[in-house]
Amino acid sequence: MKANYRLLAVIVAILVVCTIAVAQNPPASPPGTATFTFADGKTITVTYSRPSMRGRTIFGGLVPYGQVWRTGANAATTLKTDVNLTIGGASVPAGTYTLYSIPEEKKWTLIINKETGQWGTKYDQAQDLARVDMKLSKPAAAPVEQFTIGFDQTGNTTAVLKLEWADTLAKVDIVEKK
Helix, strand or coil: CHHHHHHHHHHHHHHHHHHHHHHHCCCCCCEEEEEEECCCCCEEEEEEECCECCCCCCECCCECCCCCECCCCCECEEEEECCCEEECCEEECCEEEEEEEEECCCCEEEEEECCCCCECCCCCHHHEEEEEEEEEECCCCCCEEEEEEEEEECCCCEEEEEEEEECEEEEEEEEECC
């Protein structure tokens, strides 16, 4: 009988320790997906994680200016396209890529990288397909609490890729190649 109580006490102690350990580690940023479909049915999908501001200074603070950022949180942000594109003037063949960015106060650079499947902080510049300038402005509803990637349609074969977080909206034009 004493053995049963001891076993029960050990199990309860393990559960308490595990509960405390989990409570001290904040949950990972939730996943997000942005999809755009051109008039001919061809699609672009961006898969990313959505960190929150939680009262922090984001750009120039949590995300330093002038350094490569994983453009989200957790695993690397991926762009998958089933059609050839021009993104900000750069030719991007159909396929899967990783998106990074370099935020700065007055401009942003979007990096389209050929390496995929890595954790977000693993960046190899030698794998860059292209780097393109992004236009900066303020989001319509500032501040944006949770990082968001989206698309705006601008024509049958054109769109705008948008990155919004805190008081920043970074955009770049996308054109479907026919």
